[in-house]
Amino acid sequence: MRVLLVHPAFPITYWGFQHALPIIDKRATLPPLGLITVAAHLPPAAEVRLIDLAVAPLDDAALAWADVVLIGGMRIQAPSMHAIIARARAMRRRTVVGGPAATTAPDEFADADVVFVGEVEGRERELWAAVTGADPQRVPAPATRPPLADARRPRFELLDLTAYASMSVQYSRGCPFRCEFCDVIEIFGRVPRVKAPAQVIDELDALYRLGWRGTVFLVDDNFIGNRREVAALLPALAAWQAAHDRPMALYTEASVDLAGEPALMAGMVAAGFGAVFLGIETPSEAALRGIGKTQNLRRGPAEAVAILARAGLEVMSGFIVGFDSDDAGALAAQRRFLAAAPIPLAMVGLLTALPGTALWKRLAREGRLRAASGGDQYVRPNFAPVMDERALLEGYADLLAEIYAPEAYLARCLAHLALAPIPDTRVRAGGPRIAARALWQLGIAGPRRALFWRLLVAAVRRSPAFTSWAIEKAIQGEHLIRYTQEQVVPRIRAAAAELATEPARLVEPTPRDARVAAH
Ligand code: SF4
Numbered sequence: 187m188r189v190l191l192v193h194p195a196f197p198i199t200y201w202g203f204q205h206a207l208p209i210i211d212k213r214a215t216l217p218p219l220g221l222i223t224v225a226a227h228l229p230p231a232a233e234v235r236l237i238d239l240a241v242a243p244l245d246d247a248a249l250a251w252a253d254v255v256l257i258g259g260m261r262i263q264a265p266s267m268h269a270i271i272a273r274a275r276a277m278r279r280r281t282v283v284g285g286p287a288a289t290t291a292p293d294e295f296a297d298a299d300v301v302f303v304g305e306v307e308g309r310e311r312e313l314w315a316a317v318t319g320a321d322p323q324r325v326p327a328p329a330t331r332p333p334l335a336d337a338r339r340p341r342f343e344l345l346d347l348t349a350y351a352s353m354s355v356q357y358s359r360g361c362p363f364r365c366e367f368c369d370v371i372e373i374f375g376r377v378p379r380v381k382a383p384a385q386v387i388d389e390l391d392a393l394y395r396l397g398w399r400g401t402v403f404l405v406d407d408n409f410i411g412n413r414r415e416v417a418a419l420l421p422a423l424a425a426w427q428a429a430h431d432r433p434m435a436l437y438t439e440a441s442v443d444l445a446g447e448p449a450l451m452a453g454m455v456a457a458g459f460g461a462v463f464l465g466i467e468t469p470s471e472a473a474l475r476g477i478g479k480t481q482n483l484r485r486g487p488a489e490a491v492a493i494l495a496r497a498g499l500e501v502m503s504g505f506i507v508g509f510d511s512d513d514a515g516a517l518a519a520q521r522r523f524l525a526a527a528p529i530p531l532a533m534v535g536l537l538t539a540l541p542g543t544a545l546w547k548r549l550a551r552e553g554r555l556r557a558a559s560g561g562d563q564y565v566r567p568n569f570a571p572v573m574d575e576r577a578l579l580e581g582y583a584d585l586l587a588e589i590y591a592p593e594a595y596l597a598r599c600l601a602h603l604a605l606a607p608i609p610d611t612r613v614r615a616g617g618p619r620i621a622a623r624a625l626w627q628l629g630i631a632g633p634r635r636a637l638f639w640r641l642l643v644a645a646v647r648r649s650p651a652f653t654s655w656a657i658e659k660a661i662q663g664e665h666l667i668r669y670t671q672e673q674v675v676p677r678i679r680a681a682a683a684e685l686a687t688e689p690a691r692l693v694e695p696t697p698r699d700a701r702v703a704a705h
Contacts, residue, residue, distance in 0.1 A: 189235075191224070192244060219354040222340040255270065280299050288302065307334065309328065335382065354403045355390065355393075356404070359374040362376055366476075366543065378412040383419045410447065413450065495602055502531040503531075505532060508537035529598055537571075565677065590670035595663045
């Protein structure tokens with residue numbers, strides 16, 4: 187049985203860093219970890235190939251080779267998923283879809299032969315039945331979520347490692363919190379499940395044997411979701427790094443209350459973590475209470491970010507506008523907070539109601555849903571906002587234009603630099619080749635030369651050990667600034683202008699929306 191795994195295309199996104207990838211000679215930021223994990227749960231009888239559309243095109247010969255095509259992706263990849271299904275079916279190939287998009291909205295993938303809902307661990311027989319055609323069109327998720335002791339090591343050897351800026355390893359799934367907009371807790375639950383330290387080390391060993399040295403993203407929803415377990419993992423990670431001359435630069439996602447855990451922060455730095463993504467969302471207490479994100483209220487976000495930066499963990503963060511309590515004053519507060527924040531990589535999204543979330547259910551009950559979100563945050567919201575919609579969109583565009591003006595980006599980088607301890611430079615990948623490219627493309631030929639040199643000079647003055655960091659920030663900034671100026675802000679302004687001629691129309695919830703809202 188020949189199984190073709192296809193990772194669908196992404197549009198340009200903030201996290202895709204598409205404008206930065208050519209400078210570092212890569213084709214994608216992260217590998218399709220979900221698909222290579224599924225591959226590990228197929229039997230030896232399956233002959234497996236992988237095509238990641240970010241790395242290589244899907245040609246007809248590959249489809250002709252396959253008996254079955256397995257497609258997994260997120261909501262933002264749904265258009266590409268449907269296009270792949272159509273091509274595979276036109277060539278009479280069996281199609282199986284799974285992953286987050288199919289799990290949260292299986293009805294939307296009726297075009298596939300099989301929709302595999304939920305996680306794969308412990309369901310090898312069901313997966314094989316879906317692949318071979320012995321199962322019905324819908325394979326529902328089991329009543330309980332699998333322990334990650336059942337997780338097999340992803341088949342990293344299927345990847346072209348040279349194509350990716352970073353590798354991914356997953357340690358845990360789930361998060362104990364209950365943020366209203368979050369679909370993670372709907373997909374993976376509120377009881378964090380973790381892999382044993384030996385499983386994580388085994389995955390790092392596999393990457394090391396394949397020759398990977400550099401950045402590894404621990405793609406957890408909340409790395410510190412189970413503090414007792416993560417406290418046991420960190421010494422094992424630190425020992426592995428020390429035994430291998432610290433080859434991996436780690437980063438992850440965690441809840442803001444990490445700032446109140448000095449032992450965990452120190453353990454993470456000792457294990458080789460240099461950055462952490464936090465969901466700060468907003469400095470507005472009213473908004474945080476409204477969405478149930480009370481863990482962010484234990485200390486102010488500015489204090490939390492400073493604590494983490496001083497500990498050696500650069501903060502990347504997500505922010506949201508469009509909460510029910512938001513008004514012009516709340517957007518102004520976001521702008522003031524971000525102007526002073528030591529957070530170079532700040533991502534601001536428009537609140538989106540994702541299917542199955544508590545927010546989706548509430549908005550459905552209130553009759554405010556418009557349509558399922560396609561994952562695009564730069565169009566009108568997929569629900570009727572409380573704030574005047576045009577003012578919201580214009581305020582959102584102004585906010586993004588402001589925070590990704592080159593001066594503002596530089597200011598946030600310098601604010602981080604002022605707090606950060608001198609880094610360990612051994613784990614920065616790329617070295618002189620990437621530095622030379624950045625020097626030419628950004629420092630000599632680029633339109634933002636002043637940003638490049640001011641950042642580099644400030645970093646070297648603080649310590650030459652920050653040189654690689656400064657080059658990395660300049661490369662990342664090139665994408666963030668270009669993407670914001672060339673695509674995001676014009677699209678949001680166009681959406682705002684559209685409102686003048688085409689008032690928002692509420693869309694009746696589908697029967698499935700009504701079922702969800704009733705629960
Ligand atoms: S802390 Fe993050 S992962 Fe956890 S529920 Fe909130 S948004 Fe979701």
